[in-house]
Amino acid sequence: MKTQTLLQVTSSLFSDSGQSSRLAEAFVARWRQANPNGQVIVRDVSRDPVPHLNAERFGAFLSKPEARTLRQDAFVAYSDGLIEELRRADVIAIGLPMYNFGVPSQLKAYFDQLARAGVTFRYTDKGPQGLIGDKPVHVFAARGGLYVGTPRDTQTGYVTTFLNFIGLHDLRFVFAEGLNMGVEAKTAALAQAEEAIDRFADAQELEELAA
DSSP states (O other): OOOOEEEEEEOOTTGGGSHHHHHHHHHHHHHHHHOTTOEEEEEETTTTTOOOOOHHHHHHHHSOGGGOOHHHHHHHHHHHHHHHHHHHOSEEEEEEEOBTTBOOHHHHHHHHHHOOBTTTEEEETTEEEEOSOOOOEEEEEEOSSOOTTSTTOHHHHHHHHHHHHTTOOOEEEEEEOOTTSOHHHHHHHHHHHHHHHHHHHHHHHHHHHHO
């Protein structure tokens, strides 16, 4: 059986201490048990921030390789490294906290480094086509209030649209909501999330055994 690789993306301001990070880590721990020889790549975009996209970096992405300066080559090489991590992974786990009704800016910066025309997506006469091969993506969303199914949930649609755009369609969300609405609500939400993680981890193990 092929050695499996999991990419864990942490985006909490509190790094691995954030609730979304802890939920993702619970899934990764289960995954490690099922894949003792597997490799886990951790990309903590809070502890090791990804540069935000600006005109200079975007210009480097658009430049032809033979026309790039050394500085532009460095910008492209950095983005290429993030994309290669994504391509190598067989499974992806993303910790997704909610800040001020949106995704963390550091996660948005990471996504912007992944969005490369001709590399991770391309436009065709039938519309955009993602170039990252599909694989399971587990998204662990931690929120202080209740947002799922309401117009205030700006995260789920955005993350789904972006990941679909680059070719990732097998998305599995785990929500832990109401974490700031009292001890009882927090305890119940985390328990429900952990049950979902157990189900996902069991399903993932069955998929890998069948592969």
